[in-house]
Amino acid sequence: MLEWILAEWMQIVGFATGAACVFLAARRNIWTYPLGIANNIVFLAVFVPAGLYAAAALQVVYLVLGVHGWVRWGRGVEQDKGYIARTPRRAVPWLVVAGIGGTAVLAWFLATFTDSQVAVADAATTAASLVAQYMLNRKWIENWFVWIGVDIAFVALSIVTGLWIVAALYVLFIGLCVGGYAGWRRVERTSAPGEVAAARV
Template structure:
């Protein structure tokens, strides 16, 4: 058991910090961001050797989005723990466009410059994750639906690349995201938030 822990400690640490990050997000606790940034660093070290280059690069982008979310949740309208909003309708086409274009560009990059065997899946989950993280930063409740879809895809992707602990983590994420969605829905019912006037950063 000890040998296994020593061999897989990076995945285990990623599991722990990742789970804590989602639980805190579900509770609308701003500590989700510093712990999330620590999780990014761990996953970066796990994904590169596994050949998940887009997912590894995603961790770097998450660092930037983590700072953005940290600022929004401490200085923006999102700092109110009782604030939860629906995604503005005019933001939806842009979010979809970002996901599609991001997937196309990353697929080309991975297929052209790396030896990735899962370029399309890696690119798609990466792009969708960025969209979901931005939505979470803005406390748009539909972020949970996007996260659930991404996490289900990551379970299959992690199994395909032999990262069984990470696969188990993403399976747990699905359960936690469902709980987060239900919790945010209750908050919205108790204290409805106005839909943001625009979708700008």
């Protein structure tokens, strides 16, 4: 057992920090961001040897988005723990374009410049994750639907690449995301009508 822990300690730390990060996000706690940044550093070291280059690069981008979210939840309208917004309709086309365009560009890059055997899947989960993280930073409640889709895909991708602990983590993430949506929905229902309307603008 000890030998296994020593061999897999990075995945174990990634599991713990990742689970805590999603749990805190579900509870709208700003500490989700520093824990998320720690999780990014650990997974960067896990994904590169596994050949998940886009997922590894994603961790670097997450650091930037983590700072963005940390600032918004600390200083912006999102700092109000009772603030929950719906994704603005005008933002939906741009989010879709970002997801599809990001997938296409990353898939081409991985297929051209790396030895990745899962280029399209790696690219798609990476692009969708970035979209979901931006939506989370803005406290758009639909971010949870995107995360659930990403987590399901990551379970399969992790199994294919032999990262069983990471796969288990993403199974846990799915449950946490369902709970996160339910919790945010309860908060949304208790918001004043004026606050909800303002959030949707």
